[in-house]
Amino acid sequence: MEDLKKLLLRSFDDELNIAEKQRLEKALGESPELRDEQAAIESMRKMFGKVSPEFEAGFSKRVMQKVETINPKTSLLIYSIFKRVALSGAAAIIAMLISIYYTDGSLSLDALYGLYEYAPDEAAVSFFNL
Amino acid sequence: MGREIKAYDEDQQWVQEVAGGNQQAFSAIVKKYERMIAKVAMGMLGNSPDADDVGQETFIRFYRSIGQFKGDSSLGTYLSRIAINLSLNELKKRKSKQWLSFEDKFNSHPKTEDAFKQSDTAELVNKALEKLETEFRSVVVLRLMQGFSTKETAQILKLPLGTVLSRLSRAQEKLRVIIIDLEK
Numbered sequence: 001m002e003d004l005k006k007l008l009l010r011s012f013d014d015e016l017n018i019a020e021k022q023r024l025e026k027a028l029g030e031s032p033e034l035r036d037e038q039a040a041i042e043s044m045r046k047m048f049g050k051v052s053p054e055f056e057a058g059f060s061k062r063v064m065q066k067v068e069t070i071n072p073k074t075s076l077l078i079y080s081i082f083k084r085v086a087l088s089g090a091a092a093i094i095a096m097l098i099s100i101y102y103t104d105g106s107l108s109l110d111a112l113y114g115l116y117e118y119a120p121d122e123a124a125v126s127f128f129n130l
Numbered sequence: 131m132g133r134e135i136k137a138y139d140e141d142q143q144w145v146q147e148v149a150g151g152n153q154q155a156f157s158a159i160v161k162k163y164e165r166m167i168a169k170v171a172m173g174m175l176g177n178s179p180d181a182d183d184v185g186q187e188t189f190i191r192f193y194r195s196i197g198q199f200k201g202d203s204s205l206g207t208y209l210s211r212i213a214i215n216l217s218l219n220e221l222k223k224r225k226s227k228q229w230l231s232f233e234d235k236f237n238s239h240p241k242t243e244d245a246f247k248q249s250d251t252a253e254l255v256n257k258a259l260e261k262l263e264t265e266f267r268s269v270v271v272l273r274l275m276q277g278f279s280t281k282e283t284a285q286i287l288k289l290p291l292g293t294v295l296s297r298l299s300r301a302q303e304k305l306r307v308i309i310i311d312l313e314k
Contacts, residue, residue, distance in 0.1 A: 009299040013273065020196050023142045040301060044309060048274035052165060053172040055182050060160045063189045067156060070194060 008038055141205040149196050160189050164208055167213050173271035174217035176260055184220055188213040198230055203285065211286045213219055214268060258308045266301035
């Protein structure tokens with residue numbers, strides 16, 4: 001019976017295949033308990049569908065009052081400028097990395113800092129003097 | 131089908147006007163979708179000022195990011211997705227702050243009781259939803275209260291269809307038990 005109840009539940013929201021539909025129909029025809037369960041679920045679903053809670057009066061006015069302080073054109077402009085700056089920045093970093101790799105054949109930290117010509121102690125002094 | 135296309139075209143027209151700075155068009159969108167968003171926010175959060183805040187924030191976020199709405203989904207679906215995400219964030223905040231329970235919130239804001247307490251049915255639904263875990267509550271709110279298809283529900287929640295179907299079945303099993311218990 002449990003698997004029939006699961007099949008019944010599925011029938012409300014899912015596509016049953018032909019065999020499943022036939023099995024369910026047969027079971028509904030034979031079992032008053034299953035038919036009661038079907039009616040109870042239908043009734044419960046209708047109940048949830050009917051409920052229509054509302055915001056307190058003046059909701060749209062409250063939204064519009066807040067919206068009046070926002071200009072979508074400004075927001076769009078800021079967004080498009082930010083996007084361009086971010087893309088330009090990313091392009092500059094990639095170009096720099098390509099340049100370093102082309103020049104030094106490596107993207108090691110030494111290559112990035114330009115300290116590969118120095119001995120380790122000289123590199124450390126140069127680094128901390130930056 | 132013809133009516134759906136007409137509604138879609140109307141929404142697209144309004145969105146274009148809002149993007150051009152027409153606030154009256156935005157007011158029309160708010161009025162049209164206020165009830166839909168109320169169902170989502172209040173279904174998820176119960177009868178509380180948080181639901182009203184989430185409802186307002188839903189439309190404000192939409193307004194701020196109007197340029198990002200491309201019309202791939204219907205406007206109702208798009209707004210519901212924002213509302214559900216904001217509601218889920220609010221529920222996470224409540225858990226982490228160990229906020230008052232639904233029931234306590236309901237009682238601590240008596241002036242908001244009227245909004246949901248339209249009938250015994252509404253109260254029963256509210257109490258039943260309160261007892262349902264978040265992941266089941268969201269599918270019930272979208273599918274049973276809002277009437278979205280299972281596919282639309284899956285799109286809004288960004289879940290596989292199979293997960294939505296499984297959660298719906300499980301949610302209905304739980305609700306049957308909860309409602310029988312509440313009606314005693």
